[in-house]
Amino acid sequence: MLLALAAVASCTDTRDAVAPPVAAGLDAEDRELAAFLADHVDRATADPGSAEARGRLAMAYDANGFVAAAIESYHQALWLDSTNFLWPYLRALLLADRGDYTDALGDLDHALASDDGYASTWLWQGMWLMDLGRVEEAAVAFRQAAQRASGESARAAAQAGLARVHLAQGNTAQARRLLTELAADTPHPFILRLLTRARRALGDDDAPPAAAPDEVPPLEWADPRRAQLQDYVRGFDGRLRQAEDLLNRGDAEAALAMLEPLRERRPTDRTLLNNLAIAYATTGRPATAMETLQAGLREHDGYYLLHFNAAAAYEERGDLRAALAHLERTLALQSGFAPAYARKVELLIATQRHDEALAAVDAAADQGAANPELLYRAGVIEGANGRWGKAIDRFRAAAGLAPSFARAHLALGRSLGEAGRLDEAREALAEAERLGVSAADLAGARRRIDALAGSSP
Helix, strand or coil, X not given: CCCCCCCCCCCCCHHHHCCCCCCCCCCCCCHHHHHHHHHHHHHHHHCCCCHHHHHHHHHHHHHCCCHHHHHHHHHHHHHHCCCCCHHHHHHHHHHHHCCCHHHHHHHHHHHHHHCCCCHHHHHHHXXXXXXXXXXXXXHHHHHHHHHHCCCHHHHHHHHHHHHHHHHHHCCHHHHHHHHHHHHHHCCCHHHHHHHHHHHHHCCCCCCCCCCCHHHCCCXXXXXXXXXXXXXXXXXXXXXXXXXXXXHHCCCHHHHHHHHHHHHHHCCCCHHHHHHHHHHHHHCCCHHHHHHHHHXXXXXXXXXXXXXXXXXXHHHHHCCHHHHHHXXXXXXXXXXCCHHHXXXXXXXXXXXXXXXXXXXXXXXXXXXXXXXXXXXXXHHHHHHHCCCHHHHHHHHHHHHHHCCCCHHHHHHHHHHHHHCCCHHHHHHHHHHHHHCCCCHHHHHHHHHHHHHHHHHCC
């Protein structure tokens, strides 16, 4: 628990003016972690004027999830030594994670004043400025990052950032040229999605459908200075978080190397077993993954993620009945878990159980877990059965949740046409065209509208 901070003393000496070290996590159940944090608090207390000791304490908090304590401790370290790059840089990342981009950008400015040669600083600045709609400033940051990037991943991130700037400024052809070259060397889903956007905006009918934003992993790059935090991770939970991060980044082998020793310490921990199963499945060991999931379910039948991943394992085996049963159990335990609804709907459609799929979409909507793609799939089912009024409602709902979802506007236009609402249909198709839907699909839809208009009394 975070202890109250003493007030900053009024003193002309900066070292005397800083508050005492923050004490947090000293009562943690994990004795290894508690001892580690206590040691860093003791070192900072013994040398209250040491910015290095205060900064290392901040890194210990940061690495182990004590965010408030880390933010305050980085601030204290910076108060003691305003020339150190690392303290404001790492503090900025924590602030941005909380959505405080304004203060995070202020910390980045402080870091850049100490060292403007680190590409990652400029990359984060560009990303956060884009999020704030400050496109011209973001362009400057991404260009600085491109000039300073020393690794392939950072260079790719800088070029992708510049492509986002071009798209935001309407320089679509320039964005496409840049992204085409970039995708040849770095075919990351994020880059491919940007390229699809650019191609479709320019009327390229051969461009594949753009993936939904929530289906695309973020673009990452090597950040050696931030990676220093990994040396400060302690305790079972901290190492488990490290392994989860590795899994999320696609390095299942490295995650597995961390997870298997942790099982010796807590053989029945549900989160550990769930992540182990994912790691085994990802590294091509489906039988071991299934055994791990079954072991987890024997101990934790009430843990929804184990059921969700068991459903995936059974689906992989082709046992859709068992997969659906585990998805039902998942939703019984966690009624608002959107990924389970998405998989359930897909499996029901695959087995031609369309009415049940529609009922699952409605259940997801009742729980606030219906995403645009799910509503779109429901609209397709309604339209396939000639229920155009219901299809219109589904497609309108999908477009309402994601106004830039071009396929939803196209399908809405088709459905409105079939329902005889031709003027509304043309408006929906115009919106689909503005959003970059395939020219061939658009032409087909308009031909159908014209045919319907010609046959109407």
